[in-house]
Amino acid sequence: MVATKTNGQKVWVTFTLPVAGEVERVSICGEWNSWEDEPMKQKKGGDYYLTKIFKSGDSFEFGYKINGCEWMTDESCSKVASPYLSENSLLKL
Numbered sequence: 001m002v003a004t005k006t007n008g009q010k011v012w013v014t015f016t017l018p019v020a021g022e023v024e025r026v027s028i029c030g031e032w033n034s035w036e037d038e039p040m041k042q043k044k045g046g047d048y049y050l051t052k053i054f055k056s057g058d059s060f061e062f063g064y065k066i067n068g069c070e071w072m073t074d075e076s077c078s079k080v081a082s083p084y085l086s087e088n089s090l091l092k093l
Contacts, residue, residue, distance in 0.1 A: 008056075011053070011056050014049060023066055029062060030060050031062065032058075057093060058093050060090075061090055062074075
């Protein structure tokens with residue numbers, strides 16, 4: 001799930017991924033960080049989250065990496081094809 005809060009030209013985006021089963025770590029990867037893993041924090045209830053600040057009007061492709069290998073998209077965003085025969089989430093601010 002993606003939640004946004006806008007203040008002028010800045011948009012605070014909180015990415016939240018509910019998890020089930022055995023998950024040791026979750027990272028988010030996207031165009032804004034050259035697809036590098038950014039570790040997400042875990043809430044007491046088990047969900048993983050991360051808040052980032054972007055500029056209004058930006059758009060990025062991204063996805064979640066579970067345990068360093070499983071790729072997931074965000075259900076609250078539209079999907080686009082990736083060059084790796086999978087899909088990425090598309091975030092439009």
